[in-house]
Amino acid sequence: MRFIFLIILLSTSSLAQQSSGDSYMRGQMLYVDFCVRCHLPDGTGETGLIPPLANADFLQDIQATVQSIKYGIHGPITVNGLIYNNTMAPMGLENDEIADVTNYILNSWGNSADVIVTEAYVREIKETK
Amino acid sequence: MKLGFFVYLKIMMTRYFSYFFLLQVLFACGQPDVTISTPNHKSYTIEVIVPDLEIPWGMAFLPDNSLLITEKEGQLIHFQNGQKTIIQNVPNTYVRGQGGLMGIAIHPNYKDNNTIYFTQSTSAHSDESGGNTALYRAVLKDNRLQNVSLLYKAKPNTKKGVHFGSRIVFDNDGYLYFTIGDRGNRDVNPQDLTKDGGKVYRLTDNGKIPTNNPFVDVSNAKTAIYSYGHRNPQGMAKHPVTGEIWTHEHGPRGGDEINIIQAGKNYGWPKITYGKNYTGTVITKNKALPGLEQPLYYWIPSIAPSGMAFVHNSAYADWDGSLVVGSLKFNYLERLTFENNRVVYREKIANEIGRVRDVVLGPNGFLYLAVENKGICKIVPNP
Numbered sequence: 001m002r003f004i005f006l007i008i009l010l011s012t013s014s015l016a017q018q019s020s021g022d023s024y025m026r027g028q029m030l031y032v033d034f035c036v037r038c039h040l041p042d043g044t045g046e047t048g049l050i051p052p053l054a055n056a057d058f059l060q061d062i063q064a065t066v067q068s069i070k071y072g073i074h075g076p077i078t079v080n081g082l083i084y085n086n087t088m089a090p091m092g093l094e095n096d097e098i099a100d101v102t103n104y105i106l107n108s109w110g111n112s113a114d115v116i117v118t119e120a121y122v123r124e125i126k127e128t129k
Numbered sequence: 130m131k132l133g134f135f136v137y138l139k140i141m142m143t144r145y146f147s148y149f150f151l152l153q154v155l156f157a158c159g160q161p162d163v164t165i166s167t168p169n170h171k172s173y174t175i176e177v178i179v180p181d182l183e184i185p186w187g188m189a190f191l192p193d194n195s196l197l198i199t200e201k202e203g204q205l206i207h208f209q210n211g212q213k214t215i216i217q218n219v220p221n222t223y224v225r226g227q228g229g230l231m232g233i234a235i236h237p238n239y240k241d242n243n244t245i246y247f248t249q250s251t252s253a254h255s256d257e258s259g260g261n262t263a264l265y266r267a268v269l270k271d272n273r274l275q276n277v278s279l280l281y282k283a284k285p286n287t288k289k290g291v292h293f294g295s296r297i298v299f300d301n302d303g304y305l306y307f308t309i310g311d312r313g314n315r316d317v318n319p320q321d322l323t324k325d326g327g328k329v330y331r332l333t334d335n336g337k338i339p340t341n342n343p344f345v346d347v348s349n350a351k352t353a354i355y356s357y358g359h360r361n362p363q364g365m366a367k368h369p370v371t372g373e374i375w376t377h378e379h380g381p382r383g384g385d386e387i388n389i390i391q392a393g394k395n396y397g398w399p400k401i402t403y404g405k406n407y408t409g410t411v412i413t414k415n416k417a418l419p420g421l422e423q424p425l426y427y428w429i430p431s432i433a434p435s436g437m438a439f440v441h442n443s444a445y446a447d448w449d450g451s452l453v454v455g456s457l458k459f460n461y462l463e464r465l466t467f468e469n470n471r472v473v474y475r476e477k478i479a480n481e482i483g484r485v486r487d488v489v490l491g492p493n494g495f496l497y498l499a500v501e502n503k504g505i506c507k508i509v510p511n512p
Binding site: 033034036037040041049074086087089090091092093 | 183184201202223224225226228289290291313407408409433458460483484501502
């Protein structure tokens with residue numbers, strides 16, 4: 001019984017790894033197309049103007065992260081103790097693309113997340129005004 | 130004396146082309162360092178005249194001094210007597226990345242024909258997914274577009290989110306120029322005359338290809354092309370004295386450029402550039418090559434230029450003869466002055482105002498800035 005349970009756990013985790021790997025790769029391409037100009041290749045942004053993504057405490061709130069990519073950011077946010085008051089326009093990405101680029105951001109430049117964001121999760125995220 | 134110099138150059142060119150070329154390269158790389166100034170004493174104030182806009186991408190004044198504003202997300206706004214009205218019947222915009230509703234211009238005879246032009250990314254007129262830049266013409270009547278016609282649509286559609294262009298300017302002969310960036314396909318589009326993207330286009334006011342366009346006789350060429358080898362021109366203006374069409378374009382990391390557009394010329398992207406990849410890796414070692422135009426000026430680091438206007442017969446005592454350019458990256462309006470088409474002075478205006486997306490010289494010679502997440506701002510000189 002315990003043996004079977006272990007096999008199931010392993011297979012799901014390797015499946016998850018594979019699909020998260022694909023998502024990560026797609027997310028990287030989207031990052032280069034849509035995000036890199038401002039947030040830079042190493043995710044450091046520009047102090048005071050463009051918030052960093054690398055080691056950013058903001059990303060611990062995955063719902064807020066997805067929301068900001070899906071609907072943009074309007075008004076001030078605080079990242080690693082600094083206030084950023086610049087608009088980020090929504091990029092017009094599809095839900096699956098938002099999932100991919102979120103997975104890339106959450107697992108790059110020293111960031112690591114223990115969940116995989118899915119298209120279904122992104123679809124459920126609503127705009128808050 | 131001057132003539133003698135040119136004769137000398139001519140001889141050099143014909144007999145010692147490579148030496149001349151070397152000279153040109155040295156000259157090109159030797160752009161004098163013109164560090165930007167930040168004047169302390171401000172001779173102006175800034176008034177927000179149209180508040181609450183997200184990404185006001187383009188502006189055009191109508192003869193009655195009311196203002197047309199494009200919002201990137203797809204609304205065309207008419208601002209008149211302090212009121213914003215959304216203009217009806219604008220075709221659907223494909224909003225993705227840098228694409229949206231972008232350039233706006235009025236016909237030189239707007240008073241007689243009420244005709245306007247605008248550019249936007251659209252997924253229409255194609256079966257492929259994604260979108261590309263398109264130029265439209267329409268008649269504006271009672272805040273509604275009539276007789277909307279598509280004058281040009283770049284192909285193919287692509288889901289790439291970058292480099293759509295797209296400004297619109299008329300020259301003194303009534304030709305319409307508009308820009309489309311390389312659409313994120315730099316190794317395919319900008320140097321290929323049979324493909325759209327990375328080009329400045331020229332059409333007649335009714336969308337026809339002028340018979341004297343430079344590539345009308347080149348087989349399979351997109352004959353609307355006027356110049357090529359561009360990356361992403363988001364600024365274009367007609368010089369008030371010479372009538373020349375000037376553009377600027379976003380470089381990659383470093384290497385934003387100002388160019389004077391001439392028929393059939395190749396402005397070099399990506400064969401030559403003063404910029405690098407965003408990762409810092411090299412795109413090409415070449416900054417100059419034979420047959421490729423040198424920029425009139427290049428910015429390192431990039432300022433992310435958007436919008437462009439010449440200051441002429443203006444309300445500002447000392448600014449006539451300058452060029453002003455919005456900076457998305459550094460949140461100011463840059464003013465540049467020239468001697469013999471060389472930049473000799475640069476300064477920041479409206480420093481820290483926000484991302485300056487567009488700038489126009491409006492009625493009575495005032496400058497108007499379109500600032501993201503703020504609105505339309507007027508620069509008012511102190512009495």
